[in-house]
Amino acid sequence: MKKKLLTLTLLLVLVLAGCVKTKSEVESEGKEDGGKGSSNEKVQIEVLGTAAGEEDLNIVRDQLIKNGFDVKLNIQPDYGSFSAQKDAGNFDIALSSWTTVTGNPDYAVRALFKTDGANSLVKDAKVDELIDQASRETADEYTNTYKELEQQLVTEKAFIAPLYNSFKAQGVNKEVLNPDTVRLAKSRAVAWETIDFKDGAKRTTEPLITQQAIGDLTSLDPIKGNDGSINTLNTNMYVRLVNLTDEDEVVSDGSLSHNYAMAEGNSDYYFLLRDDIHFASVSDGNVIDSGERVGAEDVVFSLERAKDKDSVPDHRTYSLHERIKSAEIVTDLTELKNTKISGSEETVLEKLEQGLKTKLSGIVEHKTEADNGKGDYQVVKVTTTEPFPQVLNYLAHQSAGIVSEKQVKNINTYDVASFNLDTDIPYGDQRTITEGAKYNNQLYASGPYILVKKNDYQAEFVKNPGYRTGSEFEPKISTVIVRFIDDTDSALSALRNGEIHLFNGVPETKYDLVEKADNLLLQKSDSNAVAYLQFNTAGRKVSQSENLRKAVLFSINQDEFLNYYHGNKKKAYSTVSPLVDTGNELVADSSKVKEFLEAYHKE
Structure with a gap:
């Protein structure tokens, strides 16, 4: 007192x-x-x-x-x-x-x-x-x-x-969720697609309920925010060229690429793209597969706008990507055969083909032509302004999430220099997904989930039906509810009472309360x-x-x-x-x- x-x-x-x-x-x-x-x-x-x-x-x-x-x-x-x-x-x-x-x-x-x-x-x-x-x-x-x-x-x-x-800690309701499916990474935000219920029959009938402190979302355009309101949300809505493991190793697992390679000189980076991810969209409140494949054209568009501080008003992440000189689609297979990877006699082609069921028979320019099963792939090359190996970590950040070139261009028709927030509604503006008279969801999600709607109390996400279908990375749970609870004591109380299933950010002074609860498990890491x-x-x-x-x-x-x-x-x-x-x-x-x-x- x-x-x-x-x-x-x-x-x-x-x-x-x-x-x-x-x-x-x-x-x-x-x-x-x-x-x-x-x-x-x-x-x-x-x-x-x-x-x-x-x-x-x-x-x-x-x-x-x-x-x-x-x-x-x-x-x-x-x-x-x-x-x-x-x-x-x-x-x-x-x-x-x-x-x-x-x-x-x-x-x-x-x-x-x-x-x-x-x-x-x-x-x-x-x-x-x-x-x-x-x-x-x-x-x-x-x-x-x-x-x-x-x-x-x-x-x-x-x-x-x-x-x-x-330390980093989260509380898990082990009576509802399978704790073995809940990741706690050192750096990256919580990945929802791996999480599963203890009873798998609940996947399509009940939502995963988690929380975050901030309910006023900066932007659902990944390059326009880098804060606690959207980091987890955009991480789960937009796929990236690479990801981080729980120990901060850069990998292709769960990303848009099969493999990546850093070329000799540490300025050129090659990415071999997957062909099994489509953008999700929302129509009449329902999530649908848009039918549009996430491809190299979208990657180039996304990274070029990410590195350009004038591509959107209030660009908040360009400093993370200003070392990118260019992003381009590679169309010459000979380039991959003749380029060595950094510190090795191995070629870029050999590195990109590692672990593939079907080796490259050709590389194509347009995403509609890609067919990995037949050996036709898309390859993107990212070139930095100078040798910069840490660019790979920035490409794993939510701000490097891949957006739809077609959809963003359709929405962002305003003039950047004369942008008026009162009259111009940019891509990713939370007003388009907030329940109310002007509700008009414009989002196209390349990741495992898409945000359908939100209000002052929670946001509702639904599984992307076109994301890695049939693979280990296909989302397990159909619906995710994110409750906005800004007080840690209230969030902990909600976890203990079963109102939420996952609380990321348990404070050190409250560890014992989670550890003593029969229905909870405390996960802790560096x-x-x-x-x-x-x-x-x-x-x-x-x-x-x-x-x-x-x-x-x-x-x-x-x-x-x-x-x-x-x-x-x-x-x-x-x-x-x-x-x-x-x-x-x-x-x-x-x-x-x-x-x-x-x-x-x-x-």
Whole structure:
């Protein structure tokens, strides 16, 4: 009760404080109180976070106070309010987190720390150089580069202070679902097509019921969103050229390709396409096989628009694909025979033919001509702007989902430069699938499921009748219901009561409740989620002083976080930590804190 009262009191104080200050106002205040004073005077640090992260904020506060800081907590009720405060510059350090959903370290750093990154507050030439250098290297080569990047980012400049690496956990109703069919991947979103009921007779009569926190969907056009509202939904609605295993290995399993090959030089990538996937559409509320095959033309169209930031208004994922120079259909079999794969004498043709029942007798340009049973295949080549092996991980991301060229062109007839959200309805707009007077589902899904309709409480998906029919990847359950439950306690209650069958995202502090329930199973694995403190790099004392940032850095004791979470966290040094073992480790050191504070006061 005391904890709840404290949270309410803090929130009330923030509400009474009035409107969010502008950045100029914050910078002005920062200059007014920018004097360092005597070496005995405590330095005030303002820590920004949300109510959901209150436990972490309290630990950070206590650690800073113990090391001589005066701490001001700025706790916001939700992420929107947090973002407004952060954009206004009302913080010295912000409690932040990042999950690398593509399973590759470039994604873990590029948007966050590169000077032109979409979410970056860092401007450092050496950081930029190391990020680009590592991106050109293979997994066998880049460990030392990422180690040096971490040392520049954390050790030398203290742009961030790492807290911990989280586990990933989900609760499964084992009395309803067969737990062996429910995957828990390190990076990729939950794959629905493998999930099956304990009683297989229920596949067509009952829905799989799961949940997610956010009900307001950014966009069902895969390139227009990269957030918790659509990552799982679009992952299950659009097939990709490749996929990630549960351990982040790039594979063709469950994708549009039979096989892929990286050519010598690490700039050309070849994909041999399947011919057994059709787009699903919705007619009069019913899901039908559109009869249109998912083919190379759709792949080229999808990737060309993915890499072009001007292809759609509010393009939110182009930075993931800007290293793609071109995507094209290969029509000359000789090219495959004469091109060697990277680091081998094996040819691209030999690599693409591995495991095929019918070898290539020819490659065709048009998808209507493809007939894998007769040896006629389509091949797509993706060329990068420079050697970039990690492009494969980005091609496994939901934003690289394959859309129908025909359907998207039919819907997106607006002019991008003069786009008006009030009058133009783009492909993937949630208004077209929201129950109401204007309901007009325009979706064409290349993946195992298609979204039929949604309201404020849930979204209903139905199996794509043209997806890998008769194979192990044909969806088992006909209907999936996604309930929108934004509170974790409510979601856990729904799981325990049988209202939902699967809860992805069980918090560490609630593991025991799932483990003790007779009808539930807790699945837990490593994840690529890292929590860290982001320093303000403009308008604050910490913005200008490396010494002050380092004093904060060495105040952080990660062991205390691990103890609080009963060992259900792991140490981290940066957002790269879950992906690359660099050997770097943060060790709290009060003597270094004192040293850097003294140096700061002498600046």
